[in-house]
Amino acid sequence: MIYATNLEGSPYRHIFEINSAFEDVATSFTREFCSLLGLSAESPLYIAVTAGSIALPRLIKYTTYMKEKKTEWTTENELAFETPLPQSMVYHPIFVCPVSKEQTTEQNPAMMLPCGHVVCRDSLHKIAKGSRYKCPYCPTEGHLRDAMKITL
Ligand SMILES: [Zn+2]
Incomplete structure (x- = not known):
């Protein structure tokens, strides 16, 4: 209030600079909005590159191992191993049957x-004959009671 008539001379003038304040509010709203939806406020490209960088050493180790064993990657569009990511990079998990x-x-x-294969409950009951x-x-057969519900 002391500087109300002389904002230019105030040591707090940066708070009243419109561009900076608007950016701060916009960033704050973006973070809150994304947080409510369980999404990242970071750029998707940044997240993808960072997750890829974390997974890369495991991927190199895996491909080296597979090359030595002369085995090929048979599962299409799917990694054959888990990549543990930090909790801050885990968002809104979904599963599509x-x-x-x-x-x-x-x-x-x-x-x-x-x-180890995962399907939705409805599909499991459709493919089941009796119990x-x-x-x-895969060629595995089993009982419906042995299937475990996965909580995402
Ligand atoms: Zn299976």
């Missing part, structure tokens, strides 16, 4: 079969 091509919900959750199923991705 590879059988029904639909996103899982609380009513139709992802179910992991004992072989038994055959995994749509």
Whole structure:
């Protein structure tokens, strides 16, 4: 209030500079909005490059190992290993059932079969005959009761 008539002479004049204040408010709103949606406020390109950099050493190790064993990567569009990312880089996890091509919900959750393959509950019940199923991705057969619900 002392500098109300002389903002130019105030040591706090940067607070009243319109461009800076607007950018601060815009950044704050963006962060809050993204936070509410469970999304990152960072640029998607930055996140993708950073996650790729974290995964790169494992990828190199894996491809070197596979080359030595003369084995090929057979799973299309999917890494054959987990890449642990920091919690700050984990957002809004979703799972799309590879059988029904639909996103899982609380009513139709992802179910992991004992072989490690995951499908949604509805798909699992559709492929089941009675209480038994055959995994749509490998020769494994099993009981519906052995499938585990996955919480995302
Ligand atoms: Zn399977």
